[in-house]
Amino acid sequence: MNAMNDDFFPELQKYPLSDVSRDIMACSDKEVLRALETAENGAWLDARDFMALLSPAAASYLERMARTAQSLTQRNFGRAIQLFTPLYLSNFCTNRCVYCGFNTCNAIHRSMLTLEEIEAEGACIAATGLRHILLLTGDAPKKAGPDYIADAARRLRPFFPGIGVEVYSLTQEEYALLCASGVDSMTMFQETYNPELYARLHPSGPKRNFHFRLEAPGRAASAGMRCVNIGALLGLDAWRRDAFFTGLHANWLQARYPGVETAVSVPRMRPHAGSFDQVQPVRDRDLVQIILALRLFLPMSGITVSTRERAALRDRLIPLGVTKLSAGVSTAVGGHVPAQAHTPTAMQAHPAENALSTTRAKQNVGQFEIADTRSVDEVAQAIRAMGYQPVFKHWEPLEGEEYACGALRQ
């Protein structure tokens, strides 16, 4: 293999957008069958095979794809589904993403958790049995900067051996700071791999920089993240194309950073505060085809399905290659502890946030509407009912051996 470039962008450029759409739409049954047989024989698929599995022709082979996806997933991951929940730290945002509830132009209540509130939220979430948490913020580094996120991680480490971040794009040095603070995974949705559409969807704000966001997972991997999770927001562009580039990006990351676990998410557009109404349809059947194609192309990568999807559908997706589910979710800042339960100490620590905290419960608006409102227990029960095991803990931090001895939880 030739020496790999440090950036994914040159790889992306090898696939002109119009060519990708044309090639996917033109795939024949013969090409689908070739890809399927390759996967069934346990061999690796190439990009052309992946295109075939995303093509209209593959829609006739979903059941066969599903059986292979299930077999590959059980061999590599077992009958196990990892659980986590997001914790929104802040919804201050300087971007104008037209599809997002946190858009700086949206007249929603803005707030940000104090460190004491973060700890209280963590205790509340940990009481559900979860041991992995995903921290989210809007894009407002002057309010919720890397130091604040790092402080949050340090406060939460005693409760959670696994901490991920889904925040704005950072520099490698900033990712390294988070790693040193106990963060072990990062999630970054490119939203769309179509640069022209991306520019229209992100008219202003730091997120407008397509390239800086595109290379963020690579910077995170270089900084020491154990896992990088990527995805496109399905429904912004034609789904086949964005699903193709998601898989291609994950495959490139896996080859470039073999020591880092790669994972993909398949978020579909959900109702949100704002006015974006040009959503490209992604039917349930399409979502299933995406998951199956990703599984066959990336047999060693995790696949996450969030509470954007309704409960009944999430349950049926479990045997198709999914390895990770969120549970007990709120997409509002805080959201796990009622505002009145936060301590006076916390308010004294950050008086500027006082008024916001006390009214948060009434006024808080989520980034998007969730479709699966089940508790952690209910999701775990549903996983068991499907013959799978809910996994609450799947990593042990190594940066401080005292944590693993349980000293901080006793």
Added chain:
Amino acid sequence: MTSSTNDDLLHIGDAFLESRLFIGTGKYGDDAVIPAVAQASGAQVITVALRRVDIGNPKDGMLSHIPKNMRLLPNTSGARTADEAARIARLARAAGCGDWIKIEVISDNRHLLPDGYETAKATETLAKEGFVVLPYMNPDLYVARDLVNAGAAAVMPLGAPIGTNRGLRTREMIGILIEEIPLPIIVDAGIGRPSHACEAMEMGAAACLVNTAIAVSGHPARMAAAFGDAVRAGRAAYLARTAPVLEGHAAASSPLTGFLGECHE
């Protein structure tokens, strides 16, 4: 575990084991099946990924399902370097999991192949700290010799890439280790069927570790019993000195040198 009428015991560290089948705890749809699997298999050693154990939680689901009479073999799953493996091993010991440790150092998440150099370094470090070290490795003679020199108690070559269930794809290399390495050879990874385990034991492997093939089978306890039988059968065949198999050519009914007795010199 140390007293038995069986005179064919597997000696590793301070243990004399009757069963030559090691089992795992990963990939089950429900950990509650582990006691039945353990009993059906007859295994005395069970490996557990420390990353999955909720240390400090006395009600941790997985550990509570492991029969008390089994020897825990914590593994360093998730370690990418020798240093990380050593840290995990120390955590396991501090958490009360004992001194046995299965070293897994994998820094390629695409193929999940073990890193021989880092594995040898971790083995050396941990053996000096008094661990009974069982390193998972590619069946490479030079790496195996490094592991012997580093203080390993056994070596655990893969039969095929982990999780593939493809059987003894590395058969020739494992055969060389059995011939050359003065430690128990425990075939780990890739064993998909009881017949694969039987084949490894017939070759002279000291034991087999089987997880995926049991955990994701249709009936884990029955499959565990089948593997137990296969390992015992293979071991018995090995001890009985399996008749040599003629490869490639049939035996000539008319000896090529028969003429020698007919010659009148």
